[in-house]
Amino acid sequence: MFRVLTALLLASFALATPVIGADDWPIFRGADRTGVSKDTGLLKEWPADGPPLAWKATGIGVGYSSVSVSGDKVFTMGDADKDCFLFGIDRKTGKKLWELKVGKTGGNYQGPRCTPSTDGELVFALGQHGDLVCASAKSGKEVWRKSLPKDFGGEVGPWNFSESPLLDGDRLVVTPGGPKAAMVVLEKKTGKRVWAGAIDGGDAAGYSSVVIANLGGVKQYVQLMANGLVSFDAKTGKMLWRYGTKSDRFGGNTANIPTPIVSGEFVFAAAGYGRGAALLKVTKDGERFAVEEVYWNKALTNKHGGVILVGDKVFGDRDDSGNPFCADFKTGRVIWTRKGGEGRGSASLTCADGKLYIRYSDGWVALVDATADKYTEISAFKVPNGKNNTWAHPVVVGGRFYVRELDTLWCYDVTAK
Template identity: 30%
Template sequence: MRLLFVLLGVCAPFIHAADDWPRWRGANGDGRWNPNDLPASFAQKEPQQLWRKDIGAGYGGVTTSGGRAYVMDRQKAPKEAERVLCFDAGNGRELWAHTWEVNYGSMEYGTGPRSSVNISDGKAYALGATGVAVCLHADTGKAVWQVDTVAKFGAKIPTWGFAASPVLDGDRVLLHVGADKNGSVIALDKNTGVEVWRGGPDPAGYCTPEIITHAGTRQLITWGPEHIQSLNPDTGEVNWIHPYKITYGVSIAQPLYRDGLLLVSGYWHGAKVLQLGRTAKEVRLVWENEKELCGLMSAPLYKDGVVYMLDKNRGLQAFELKTGQILWSDDNTLTPKDRNPQMSLVWLKEADNVAALLNASGELVHVSLRPSSREELGRHQIIGKTWAHPAFAGNRVFARSDKELVAWKLW
């Protein structure tokens, strides 16, 4: 069974800092790109490859910040090891690599790391598939701290390895590692690696947590193999727990929150939408669809009451968030039909309903997404087969496969 995850980013000297992609799913973690200088003819322009570099395997995405691109990989020789790699985003020159030894053992689909590097305040935060968490100086790769969450905190490695990307919140870095005794998420001091709190009863899944604000109160939403959970991001205290036990524990795609409604969707048991209440302790089920709306790895997009989400059977679908009414399906034209289909979706020009996606074949596709229809605008091959999330920065895209990291100028 093929299942896994994505994330990471990259940035160049010629790209303004506001155009960085410093974390999983972009600057705000919500899949929005929206470059300022997008030309009208962007979809027809042939991308120009700027550089390519050989790297090791992995499912983790790319991130960019301050003229640098970051990605994780795995080496099998001379010793088995995971690495955080940093490249000059302008010319692809490797600037540094930070390495630690690992033993994947019998980990299923043990190709390489699954998560993305998170860049914040001059530091790079990463989590490897076996639970090693690191904080590095983003410009030099020198370690600030490094900790084995399995050995130190009792984290339990899930079947396909740790996949959730680190989340920065104030002075804390949040890790979804399923630590022993109510440690679904553990918060570490981002400067020292010392534990601040742990919270949530679920073991580790594969979904990156997210912080939302509902009714004036911040909530940390985390999805594990048995429950959807809301925690207090300052203390780890549980606000509420809603049951959602998943076959094989494959809680992967990031939930979507809008206007008091929280969408969670999985491969085996479909979509659920929860209504959050007037207080942080209230939640109720609004609707669910176990057969026709089954996401897997791909995080959905949202606009004007409509969700655009990749279904395991029907391809990309549009449906109403409030009701679950399906508006259209793309019949697997945007990414190949597969047992485990994948695409990475971002808003390219949200105001005009234009999205960009990197499909599992390594094609960058520009598409208009509207409640009534979808229209493909352009398609360009930029890399080989991949499940990893690309980074979009300025007028460039950075993508990775199991063999290489590439940078393309799009206009």
């Protein structure tokens, strides 16, 4: 009888515990943080006025937060009235279900930059002033709270805290920056510190987000800081290697923003403001790690639209010019650059079912062939309410295309009928 009761309890617990599925997008750039969707069976082209609108959500404040999607909910952030909020939205209807105050509004640019992270049960959000909150995904009720500046001595540049926290099992990884806790790992359910990793001489937080790498048989957390790329041992918090601190690479740059890309033993990192991108080969040499610069290409700049790897090609917007590029990942050779077409200003992008979904700062979005050796635009339309400086990254998951335009979130149905 005891074994039967135990089995029933375990089964009920399993049913009650949310599970992240293929139709979810639980963190910034997706579960694997590549920015590439696993969706298939999508529209091959769009009608002239765009794909069918499933719903739109309004009243989510001003901000640059994209969306995370899990189960029956969508999460985002925004500055509304005098505060910064985390929002829970119904995935089927777009109805706003709850809101939680994260911190004060404002900053160098008004609005939060973080995309919330969720495991389906809890949701995590970082306000632009370093307020880190954990809430119930179901109700929005606050579970715990930290301040990156106050609790960890965090330091960031003039554009405020911008990263999207990394969820890794029972851990939450964030980057306060500063002399003692450049990166910290917390227990996701309690906020209790697991470890804090320091950099010799310190470094401020950049505006990028942490990625997981397994290099030389060691699990690592890799991050682009204000003055270079850095890696910490995921188990101990020991700094393992650092790259690009000089002023001809990432050091002293106005802002380092794009999320790094990890592919096997290679790490790709880019920055804007005329800097460029590096491909690194990272290997273990005894107890130390050797970092070989395969190339540095000044043509592969990217400011805040993000860079993605699809097959052997890397795609991004050159700085924030609105001229996306395609380059060979292993050599850095530019294959094509967009010239002309609809859409102006910074271009952010994702990929799904062999197509690039590119959204421009002025509200235009384009569907582009990700396999062609020349820029091939298939369809384009203008999202209503499109305005300048709408930089939130697009998301394609579960047959839906999410586009954030300031205080409005548009959800389009892109499934092939």
